[in-house]
Amino acid sequence: MKRMKMNLQSFAGRADGALIERKYLAHYIDAAFDLTGAATDYVRLGKDLEDYNVEMNPDVETTKNIWGESRTKVKGYEPEGDVETFYAYEGEALYEKLFAIVNNRSTGAELETTVVDVLIDSDGTVVKAYRENAVIVPQSIGGDTAGMQIPFNIYYNGDRTEGTWMVGTKKFTPTAEG
Numbered sequence: 235m236k237r238m239k240m241n242l243q244s245f246a247g248r249a250d251g252a253l254i255e256r257k258y259l260a261h262y263i264d265a266a267f268d269l270t271g272a273a274t275d276y277v278r279l280g281k282d283l284e285d286y287n288v289e290m291n292p293d294v295e296t297t298k299n300i301w302g303e304s305r306t307k308v309k310g311y312e313p314e315g316d317v318e319t320f321y322a323y324e325g326e327a328l329y330e331k332l333f334a335i336v337n338n339r340s341t342g343a344e345l346e347t348t349v350v351d352v353l354i355d356s357d358g359t360v361v362k363a364y365r366e367n368a369v370i371v372p373q374s375i376g377g378d379t380a381g382m383q384i385p386f387n388i389y390y391n392g393d394r395t396e397g398t399w400m401v402g403t404k405k406f407t408p409t410a411e412g
Contacts, residue, residue: 260352261286261315262404263388265327267347269367276350276404277328282319288351288390289314313390322382332384336375345369349388350406352399363399365406367391 262276279286293309322329335345349368353361369389377383397408 258354260354262350264347265331267331269346275327282321315388318385320384332372336372360399363397364394366394
């Protein structure tokens with residue numbers, strides 16, 4: 235995997251050290267749940283969320299040798315996100331898929347889809363975009379009088395690919411290896 239330095243200068247009109255607002259980091263889930271990519275229906279998370287983090291869950295091992303020195307190894311990551319507030323809106327593709335998963339008690343491949351994380355500049359220019367396979371697991375269904383909710387977890391499942399993202403069409407295109 236290539237390491238790429240992100241050029242924060244690409245944020246229009248921003249000086250080094252300027253705070254990047256949270257709204258410029260967008261997260262999309264393919265509500266079509268089609269890993270082939272033949273049919274996609276990306277839905278942006280956040281309409282009712284006040285907070286969303288991708289927790290990296292690093293697998294870290296620290297050992298101490300006989301000299302008293304510590305050695306730390308990071309063996310990998312198990313990224314995960316919790317969508318604690320997800321209100322059901324009639325006709326919304328992700329709600330319909332989650333509702334079907336809950337009612338069918340779906341497991342395995344029926345829970346697999348892709349997610350796209352996109353960093354967008356204040357002028358709407360995509361700075362970075364990454365697509366990754368994911369497993370979506372609803373945690374409950376119900377909620378209070380504010381509306382029906384289906385909170386869910388996103389388990390990032392590898393095959394992370396850098397590419398380009400078209401905001402208007404919600405289309406991801408992998409960057410050509412070269």
